[in-house]
Amino acid sequence: MSDDTAVLTPQFAPPPGGPGGNVSGDTLNSGIPVVPGGRNVPGDPMGTGPGGPGGPGGPGSAAPKPAAAARPAPKPAPAKKGRSKLVLLGVAAVCLLGVAYGAGLLMNHSDVPKGTTVLGVDIGGGTKEDGVEKLDAALAKRAATPLKLTVDGKETELAPDKAGLSLDSQATVRAAAGSDYNPVSVIGSLFGGERTVEPVFPVDEEKLGVALQDLAGASGTAKDGTIKFEPGKAVAVPGKAGKAIDVNRSMGSVRDAYRAQVETGTARAVELPVVTKEPTITQAELDRAMKEFAEPAMSGLITIRAGGKEIPFGPAKSLPQILSMKAVDGKLVDVYDKEAIDRLCAGVFDGVMITKGDGKKHQLSADDVAYAMKGALLGKTPAERTATIDLDGNG
Structure with missing residues (x-):
């Protein structure tokens, strides 16, 4: 239908407080005003007015929700008193330790720090020389006590100094000397704490090996062939197999035994490992040594001259006291007893x-006489068995 026949809808006054006039676009072109949204009249077919299905008070309406209350700002948590006390206690402890550490450094300014001990001996609080004296006074006797050894059931002894074994007091104290900045040691020294230092036990491996070789020959049941010099003759003595010290394995046992003896002060017999050993001197070597040296040496007198003086050595008395033979690398070599030479010379060559x-000029010695004897003993005639020592050092 046309605009002039349109059904007119009544208008209601705006609610209190609402806008007083028409808003732009409130009327259609036909001049019929438009009711603003949300304001319906009773009987409104859209049901949005009061009492309508969707309006206020209608069956589908809900009670208006109150606005959510604003939350108050959170209050700052109170400081934990227990934690503050722990922090203060920690700071106090650190300060106390710092003071103690400084006091320890101030009081402990000696060469060897206080409380330093070696094998239970207190060597601290003084100079290095003081430390050496204290250590020697307490341990020197232990360090020099001969070791008790057992070889194949036979007991024997070994002197530490001959075996290259020792307690080096000076090296031990040097290792203990100097400032110790370890806080535990520094603070501990204020309360009598100990600082333990290991002793130094140097070992002359070569000397120890030689000592055990000699010990093997003296205490083992294995015997090398040799030649004995008896009045008027040389006698060949064949070797025999038997038990002998295992030198390589025994070196470790002896080192450990010596250290234990110094540490404890107790000398306990140590069983040395042994092996079955065959003679190193064969019958052929024994025959050679007899023919080339022993028999010619004992064939008659020899005479040694020097500086217008002379002295004879004979096979009946003198030579058996001087001569012997020793096994070296499977060979028998001649050996001269220098003490016997000095005794038999009885001052003949003095001056x-x-x-x-x-x-430089030196007093003629037993070494010089022994060297001259080597050539004379192999001579066949009286002239060849007389040796004159060249005093000018020309041979």
Whole structure:
């Protein structure tokens, strides 16, 4: 239908407080005003007015929700008193330790720090020389006590100094000397705490090996062949197999035994490992040594001259006291007893001077006589068995 026949809808006054006039676009072109949304009249077919299905008070309406209350700002948590106390206690403890550490450093300014001990001996609080004296006074006797050893059931002894074994007091104290900045040691020294230092036990491996080799020959049941010099003759003595010290394995056992003896002060017999050993001197070597040296040596007198003086050595008395033979690398070599030479010479060559390799003159010694004897013992005639020592050092 046309606009002039349209059904007119009544208008209601705006609610209190609402806008007083028409808003732009409130009327259609036909001039019929438009009711603003949300304001319906009773009987409105859209049901949005009061009492309508969707309006206020209608069956589908819900009670208006109150606005959510604003939450109050959270209050700052109170400081934990227990934690503050712990922090203060920690700071106090650190300060106390710092003071104690400083006091320890101030009081402990000696060469060897206080409380330093070696094998239970207190060597601290003084100079290095004081420390050496204290250590020697307490342990020197232990360190020099011969070791008790057992070889194949036979007991024997070994002197530490001959075996290259020792307690080095000076090296031990040097290792203990100097400032110790370890807080535990520094603070501990204020309360009598100990600082333990290991002793130094140097070992001369070569000397120990030689000592055990000698011990093997003296205490083992294995025997090398040799030649004995008896009045008027040389006698060949064949070797025999038997038990002998295992030198390589025994070196470790002896080192450990010595250390234990010094540490405890108790000398306990140590069983050394042994092996079955065959003689190193064969019958052929024994025959050679007899023919080339022993028999010629004992065939008659020899005479040694020097500085207008001379002395004879004979096979009946003198030579058996001087001569012997020793096994070295499977060979028998001649050995001369220098003490016996000095005793038998009885001062004959006193005042006789000889020029040595250093260009200086020295008193003629048993070494010089033994060297001259080597050539004379192999001579066949009286002239060949007489040796004159060259005092000018020319040979």
